[in-house]
Amino acid sequence: MDTIETGFGTKDISVGTWPRDDTSRIPLWVYSDRDNYQRELDRIFYGPHWHFIGIDTEVPNSGDYKRATVGERSVLMLRDENGSVNVVLNSCAHKGTEVCQSKFGNQNPIICPYHQWAYDLQGNLKSVPFRKGVKGLGGFPADFDLADHKLKPLKVANVNGGIWATFDHGAPSFEDYIGPVMLKYMKRVFNGKKLRVLGYERQRLRGNWKMYMENIKDPYHATLLHVFLISFGIYRIDQKGVYEQDERTHAHTVFASVRDTNPDPAAAQEMLSLKSNYELLDPRMVIPVKEFPDDISIMIQTLFPNLVVQQQTNSLQLRYVTPLGPDEFELTWTYLGYQDDDEEMKLRRLRQANLTGICGYISVDDSEVLEFSGAGTRPNRGGQAVVEFGGRDPSAPEGAHQFTESAIRGFYHFYRQVMGYSA
Amino acid sequence: MAAVIDDADVKQKVDDLYARYAQSLCDGDLDAWPEFFVDDCLYKLTSRANYERNLAIGPIFSETKGALIDRTRALKTALVYAQRYVCYIVGSIRIVGRAPDKGWDTRSMFSAYQTFVDGDSKLMMCGRTFDRIVLDGNTAKFSRRVVVYDNERVPSAVVYPL
Numbered sequence: 001m002d003t004i005e006t007g008f009g010t011k012d013i014s015v016g017t018w019p020r021d022d023t024s025r026i027p028l029w030v031y032s033d034r035d036n037y038q039r040e041l042d043r044i045f046y047g048p049h050w051h052f053i054g055i056d057t058e059v060p061n062s063g064d065y066k067r068a069t070v071g072e073r074s075v076l077m078l079r080d081e082n083g084s085v086n087v088v089l090n091s092c093a094h095k096g097t098e099v100c101q102s103k104f105g106n107q108n109p110i111i112c113p114y115h116q117w118a119y120d121l122q123g124n125l126k127s128v129p130f131r132k133g134v135k136g137l138g139g140f141p142a143d144f145d146l147a148d149h150k151l152k153p154l155k156v157a158n159v160n161g162g163i164w165a166t167f168d169h170g171a172p173s174f175e176d177y178i179g180p181v182m183l184k185y186m187k188r189v190f191n192g193k194k195l196r197v198l199g200y201e202r203q204r205l206r207g208n209w210k211m212y213m214e215n216i217k218d219p220y221h222a223t224l225l226h227v228f229l230i231s232f233g234i235y236r237i238d239q240k241g242v243y244e245q246d247e248r249t250h251a252h253t254v255f256a257s258v259r260d261t262n263p264d265p266a267a268a269q270e271m272l273s274l275k276s277n278y279e280l281l282d283p284r285m286v287i288p289v290k291e292f293p294d295d296i297s298i299m300i301q302t303l304f305p306n307l308v309v310q311q312q313t314n315s316l317q318l319r320y321v322t323p324l325g326p327d328e329f330e331l332t333w334t335y336l337g338y339q340d341d342d343e344e345m346k347l348r349r350l351r352q353a354n355l356t357g358i359c360g361y362i363s364v365d366d367s368e369v370l371e372f373s374g375a376g377t378r379p380n381r382g383g384q385a386v387v388e389f390g391g392r393d394p395s396a397p398e399g400a401h402q403f404t405e406s407a408i409r410g411f412y413h414f415y416r417q418v419m420g421y422s423a
Numbered sequence: 424m425a426a427v428i429d430d431a432d433v434k435q436k437v438d439d440l441y442a443r444y445a446q447s448l449c450d451g452d453l454d455a456w457p458e459f460f461v462d463d464c465l466y467k468l469t470s471r472a473n474y475e476r477n478l479a480i481g482p483i484f485s486e487t488k489g490a491l492i493d494r495t496r497a498l499k500t501a502l503v504y505a506q507r508y509v510c511y512i513v514g515s516i517r518i519v520g521r522a523p524d525k526g527w528d529t530r531s532m533f534s535a536y537q538t539f540v541d542g543d544s545k546l547m548m549c550g551r552t553f554d555r556i557v558l559d560g561n562t563a564k565f566s567r568r569v570v571v572y573d574n575e576r577v578p579s580a581v582v583y584p585l
């Protein structure tokens with residue numbers, strides 16, 4: 001343990017050090033230190049980790065593109081003439097200019113607006129103006145080779161219409177990266193039926209990006225903070241369910257449970273926010289129908305580093321976290337349905353979306369406490385978080401109950417390895 | 424675009440509705456909010472990005488006045504959020520046509536600022552509304568209100584409806 005005296009009778013934890021060998025304590029500098037943030041960009045966002053880019057039906061036709069973000073970098077998801085979806089860096093090989101400015105568009109070739117370097121839909125440079133100059137004047141050197149210059153391609157995975165990418169071509173395949181257990185749960189939503197994006201919501205939160213992932217790995221808060229989540233039996237910590245991890249890393253996690261409006265009496269006593277008699281004048285947003293082959297009514301999956309795949313009764317959502325420096329992040333909500341949804345199902349998904357997102361009856365609580373967490377940790381970076389609910393182990397507990405913060409410990413177990421902060 | 428309705432009485436009632444609505448948002452009078460709507464109403468808050476791509480899901484979708492009352496009750500008793508003031512400025516209110524069955528279709532432009540404890544007043548949202556207004560007795564009310572904000576990203580959570 002490496003600490004420095006502050007003169008106030010407490011010892012600050014210095015940047016780069018951890019209070020304990022295990023991850024039951026999180027030093028608060030991880031939420032605000034700028035050098036650490038740069039290291040996260042290099043090692044996590046631009047390293048051998050997979051990031052969610054979009055849904056293939058967002059770019060249905062050849063030449064369609066969508067702007068997406070990995071870390072702080074803009075990338076383009078492109079549909080090419082062969083029907084493949086490619087992901088390339090949105091930065092011209094000439095002078096680094098962003099080549100596409102619209103969120104969605106269609107171009108072939110992709111032409112940088114600055115000096116009109118033109119790229120094909122795989123990102124290969126096809127032509128540059130005045131390549132041979134004019135009447136012997138100007139032009140490029142004889143050894144200038146178009147093949148040496150391209151929109152930097154990312155390694156891409158397409159899993160039943162979900163597009164993921166990584167900057168590191170040496171990264172394991174996406175399937176190997178998340179492992180078979182996580183893939184099984186992910187494929188409950190990405191089940192091979194054609195997906196349709198039903199809408200987006202985007203918000204900027206003044207906290208560190210990891211706080212959002214911790215929050216979604218945290219059944220402890222879920223059962224205490226959210227009146228709407230627990231009072232209508234959508235999720236409670238005592239519900240019958242499963243908690244599984246990718247056991248190799250402890251960093252990808254799924255919580256899933258079965259809807260049940262009758263809380264365990266002992267658990268109910270601890271849940272001050274539980275309002276069992278809460279009634280709505282228009283209750284349609286909390287009325288689900290069975291849609292999937294199993295009985296899981298809520299599935300909350302977190303994939304390292306920054307994606308949540310959530311099925312909340314009939315609401316299917318991806319929540320993607322983009323860092324905006326150490327102190328802020330964007331949370332992007334992508335609401336999904338299937339192309340073959342009937343009108344009733346579309347309406348049901350629309351109604352249930354009121355529970356989540358930037359105005360959500362559940363999610364407003366999260367957005368707000370994450371801002372409180374940002375405000376409380378930024379000026380106190382010598383402190384530490386105490387994450388000891390359910391023990392100090394990063395694994396899912398025996399019996400896979402959810403009375404634990406071990407998924408958060410699991411996240412930091414892997415984070416420390418990736419960041420070179422191993423015990 | 425349909426001809427502007429020049430019935431001065433209707434125009435006055437519409438302007439008055441928008442002024443009272445803005446005032447009540449600025450006052451933070453949650454109980455008053457559902458009363459600006461008829462029972463069978465539609466309220467929708469969505470982004471310009473969704474609206475222009477015909478994507479149905481946005482942050483708020485309510486199909487009855489009951490659902491609006493549910494929201495105000497939840498804000499008062501269930502949700503956890505920081506205290507804030509909202510200042511809602513509305514302008515360019517215009518009746519753009521007669522609705523097919525009854526009432527008038529309108530448009531307006533707005534900006535909304537919010538102020539947190541120990542904080543500065545900052546822009547929260549700006550955008551447009553596409554509303555339908557009917558007479559309930561002698562009082563103009565919304566039968567449809569579609570609020571479309573320009574923000575690509577919204578700061579923090581949007582707690583109070585606009």
